[in-house]
Every structure is written in C-alpha cells, then in structure tokens.
Amino acid sequence: MTAALVAGLVAGYGIAVPVGAVATYLVSLTARTSLRTGVCAALGVALADGLYALIATVGGSAVAAVLRPVLAPLRWASALVLLALAARGAVAAVRQYRARRLNTRSAPPPPSPARACLSLFGITLLNPTTVIYFAALVLGTGTTESAGPLEQGVFVLAAFLASASWQVSLAGGGALLGRVLTGHRGRLVTALVSSGVITVLAVRMVT
Template structure:
C-alpha cells in the first residue's frame, strides 16, 4: 500500500508540475476573479488527471492479466514511452524558453466557479499525453501482476491528491506566484523538474524485478 501511495504521488506530481497554457490560465484566472473560482478550476484539472489515472489502472490491470507473457518486453516499451515524454517535455520547455514565447490568452468574461471547473476539466481531458503517461506508468510498473483493488484505489487517490495540491497551489498563489512560475524561467524550471520525475520513474521501472 505504501508503494502504491508513493507511486501515485510521484505520478500525480509528474504530470501536474509542468506549467503550460492550462497552468498559466489557471493563475491568471484566479488573479482576475477569486480564490474560490481558481480552486474550482484547479480541481477540474486534478479531476481529469484522477480520471485518467483510474482508467489507466483499470484498463492496465486487465491488459496485464491478458498479456502476462508479453509484459517483460512491454515494460521496456513503457520505459521508453516515459523517457520519450520526459525528453519531449524538457526539449519543448527549452525551445520555448530560448524563443521567448509565452502563451497568452484573451477571452470572454471570467466564468463562475462551476463553469471554471467544467472548462478546465474538459480542456485537460483533451490532452492525450496524460492518458499515455498514466497507462505507460501503470503497465510498466505492474511487473506481471494485476494490482489489488486497495492498491488501485490508493494509487488513483494519491495521483489525484498530488495533482490537486499542485493546481490549488498555483491558484492560491495568485498573481505573485504566477509571475514566478508562469514566466519564461519558471516554466522552464517546472518542466525540467517534471521531466526529471518521469525519468526517475522510468529508471525505477527498468531496474524493478520482473
């Protein structure tokens, strides 16, 4: 259970820490509206991460049972997927930093807390990298066995809690934290930290006993 908790926390922070367009919008939304609206929007992002973690755990366990003979090679494929995501995230962050490009967003009047939650939930659900990340992590970490219901629940809950804590931190920081984390340097640092977490997860998966 402890292993599932730690894995879930690392997975949640690994996918949540990069401050991209969604994180930038979340901070600016909170600065323009209220903490309540920002927290609701943050929970929308975390809910999407939690749903993808749940889908990956449920589907991953079924696939692990059906494809048990192939899980050895599959684990290495998953390691490569995680490393590719880490490399892609780091390279993209460095390219944007060097190019001096920051995402800007203009739109209609700020939404209500409920609309903010639904909007950020929908936007995050459209990100295919999230489901690829969680599926690769779950499949590669199972080592030929299907996780129990308790382990699955702990993993998904921890992933949601990690994502929620980071998103709420972004929202609660408001404009001051936003300038630190959504500026060119802040976005570079958070992306590199997240890539490091993904790389560490891939390394742990690679050395785990079959």
C-alpha cells in the first residue's frame, strides 16, 4: 500500500512539475480571470493526468505500445490546439486593451469555471506522452504490475492528488500575478508573453 502511494505521488509530480505549454496557459488564464476559474482549470489538468494513470495501471506497457504509432499525429493535434489558444489569447488581450482604452465596448466575458475545467481537461488529454510516461517510468519498473485493485486505486488517487496539488499551486501563482499586474497594459503584456511562450513550446513539441 505504501509503495503504491509513494509511486503514485512520484508519478503525479513527475508528469506535472515540468512547466510546459499547458502550465503556462493555466497561469495566464488565472491571471486574466480569477482564482476560482484557475483552480477549476487546474483540476481539469489533474483529472486528465489521473485518467491516464488509470489507463496505464490497467493497460500498462500494452497501452503505450498501441499509442506509439499515433503519437506523432496526436502531437501535431496538440500543437495546433495550443497554437490556436495562443493566437486567441493574444487577439483577445489586444481587443480588450483597445476596448478599455477607447471605452467603446465592454470586454468579452471570461470563461466560466466549468468551461475552463473542460478545456484544460481536453487539452491535456491530447498529450499521449502522459500515458507513455506512466507506463514506461512507473509500470515498466513493476511498481504496480502485480498489485491488487486496492493498491492500483491508491496509485491512481495519489497520482491525481499530486498533479492537482501542483496545478492548483500554479493557479495560485497566476492569481497573484493577476493582482500585481492590475493595469490594462500589464495584463496585455502578460497575455502577449504567455501567448509567445505557448507558441514556442507548441512548435518545439513537433520539431
């Protein structure tokens, strides 16, 4: 039981801690909206990580082998989604800045917490390297290979909680960033920098 718990925590933090395009978008989204929206988005990421942990626990290396042939197309799909998000975020930030500056129209409504959760859940699901990671680094070592359903459940829950704790901490950082950059120009710069970083990371994903 303890081994499964530790393995799940290690796996969850291992896949969540490296800051990539999704984490960058999460921080930027929270800075532009609210902590509630950011936390819901963070839970969407953690749910996807937990689902992949469950798939890896049940299917193991066999699932990884099945996914490897379609890994490249899924990477391209993920990169295209991230590029679309980056472009949309930049355009929305510029429009919002101009609208507030000219006072001619109101800013577009921010995404609801539920929509943010579903969006980040879907984006994270497009990253098949997560299940490859769980299968290769955790199940490949035999940590839960011979474990019973209870130990496997503990592993999946621990992986979810580890990912959730890290993603929520990123959302908290985004909320603090949003409070610091209260000016319209500061929020515009934050959104444009975030869009640029997401674009670079999306391009690197397929190169």
